[in-house]
Amino acid sequence: MMNKQEAIFKYLVRLGDCALIHGHRLSEWCSRGPILEEDLALTNMALDNIGRAQAFLKYAAEVQGNGLSEDDLAYKRDERAFYNNLLTELPIGDFAFTIAKQLLLSVFENIQMQALCKSADATIAGIAAKSHKEVRYHLTHARDWTMRLGKGTLESNTRLQQAFNQLWMYTGELFEMYEEDAILNKQGIAIDLNELKTPYYNTITSILNDSNIKMPVADYMQTGSRKGIHTEYLGHILSEMQYLQRAYPDAKW
Amino acid sequence: MVSIHQHTEEEILEVLSEICDPEIPVVSIQEMGILRDVILQDHSCQVIITPTYTGCPAMGIIEEDIKSAIKNIGIANVEVTTTYNPAWTTDWMSDETKEKLRKFGIAAPLHSGCMNWAQPQSLQVHCPKCNSIHTQLISQFGSTACKALYKCKDCEEPFDYFKCH
Ligand SMILES: [Zn+2]
Numbered sequence: 001m002m003n004k005q006e007a008i009f010k011y012l013v014r015l016g017d018c019a020l021i022h023g024h025r026l027s028e029w030c031s032r033g034p035i036l037e038e039d040l041a042l043t044n045m046a047l048d049n050i051g052r053a054q055a056f057l058k059y060a061a062e063v064q065g066n067g068l069s070e071d072d073l074a075y076k077r078d079e080r081a082f083y084n085n086l087l088t089e090l091p092i093g094d095f096a097f098t099i100a101k102q103l104l105l106s107v108f109e110n111i112q113m114q115a116l117c118k119s120a121d122a123t124i125a126g127i128a129a130k131s132h133k134e135v136r137y138h139l140t141h142a143r144d145w146t147m148r149l150g151k152g153t154l155e156s157n158t159r160l161q162q163a164f165n166q167l168w169m170y171t172g173e174l175f176e177m178y179e180e181d182a183i184l185n186k187q188g189i190a191i192d193l194n195e196l197k198t199p200y201y202n203t204i205t206s207i208l209n210d211s212n213i214k215m216p217v218a219d220y221m222q223t224g225s226r227k228g229i230h231t232e233y234l235g236h237i238l239s240e241m242q243y244l245q246r247a248y249p250d251a252k253w
Numbered sequence: 254m255v256s257i258h259q260h261t262e263e264e265i266l267e268v269l270s271e272i273c274d275p276e277i278p279v280v281s282i283q284e285m286g287i288l289r290d291v292i293l294q295d296h297s298c299q300v301i302i303t304p305t306y307t308g309c310p311a312m313g314i315i316e317e318d319i320k321s322a323i324k325n326i327g328i329a330n331v332e333v334t335t336t337y338n339p340a341w342t343t344d345w346m347s348d349e350t351k352e353k354l355r356k357f358g359i360a361a362p363l364h365s366g367c368m369n370w371a372q373p374q375s376l377q378v379h380c381p382k383c384n385s386i387h388t389q390l391i392s393q394f395g396s397t398a399c400k401a402l403y404k405c406k407d408c409e410e411p412f413d414y415f416k417c418h
């Protein structure tokens with residue numbers, strides 16, 4: 001049985017890892033954007049995510065209280081100790097795939113951060129309030145591009161539709177709750193993810209409808225990240241992201 | 254050796270209000286709302302700051318600038334802490350600060366309540382160069398996290414708009 005401290009730590013690491021891996025993936029667009037403005041947009045959003053990761057992981061390290069820093073948590077943990085949602089670690093694919101991923105993630109993050117603003121933990125509420133302001137911009141970006149690609153050419157519509165069809169099976173996991181949620185929900189620190197389902201599906205349905213994209217269906221939903229079980233992609237991200245600290249432990253900039 | 258008791262919190266705030274935002278050198282960290290508070294204890298000075306954006310790369314430089322400014326007035330023990338509560342907002346900027354931004358070539362943020370999230374392009378942003386209202390949103394994401402990219406349809410100049418937040 002988890003104690004409260006362990007529950008908060010895991011919850012914060014989950015929030016931090018989602019932002020870290022999401023941000024790392026977005027940063028892969030640096031110098032590869034289809035147009036200069038998109039290069040700037042995607043990397044700006046990467047920066048927001050990495051900033052959020054730093055804030056949550058720093059607080060996680062404080063809660064853990066064994067002298068580690070946010071950098072230690074980001075660069076020295078093994079794959080099985082990462083708890084980011086699988087959706088964040090999937091490769092960036094083509095631009096349509098990234099936009100579909102951005103929409104599925106930013107609609108979720110928008111309602112998640114808004115709900116977390118009311119957390120009984122003042123630090124979590126503060127980081128969430130800050131993040132919510134940033135995520136609203138990510139959401140409008142993803143929504144506008146979803147409409148543009150969806151209502152664009154046959155080619156852009158087809159690619160976007162395929163992306164949503166492939167990604168949909170990773171959305172169930174966003175709402176999965178685990179031992180830490182049960183402990184923290186009782187104290188008003190975490191949020192009941194079940195309550196986010198209806199606003200999430202309503203928003204996605206309405207945006208896809210407006211974009212001539214059919215609501216995707218999935219035969220089953222992927223799962224695993226709450227237990228640290230990931231797709232094959234996370235290991236590859238970590239080998240690149242953690243390379244320096246693994247090769248030269250404690251190297252300072 | 255200068256004793257910490259020779260300083261007041263107001264005096265330190267004044268010293269720190271000289272520090273500029275490294276990305277927008279015409280406004281200070283106080284005018285930007287980044288500098289929140291100074292707390293003097295027996296042997297140390299604590300400075301509380303809040304980031305404009307969680308990932309703002311200028312925060313590290315600002316922290317170093319604060320530490321060296323305080324060490325320069327003889328206080329060796331400085332701690333800079335970051336708070337997220339209350340969340341930073343562009344609504345904290347005074348009209349004077351917004352005017353400084355405009356003169357620097359950056360359109361000042363409108364009140365955060367003006368933002369129409371369903372139609373961000375409907376925001377009425379004036380060109381900082383010719384004051385025209387015939388402007389067009391190019392991208393919500395510009396040269397830094399806090400700015401969007403616009404162009405003026407009258408003088409045809411591109412410009413940065415400080416996003417309301
Ligand atoms: Zn103009």
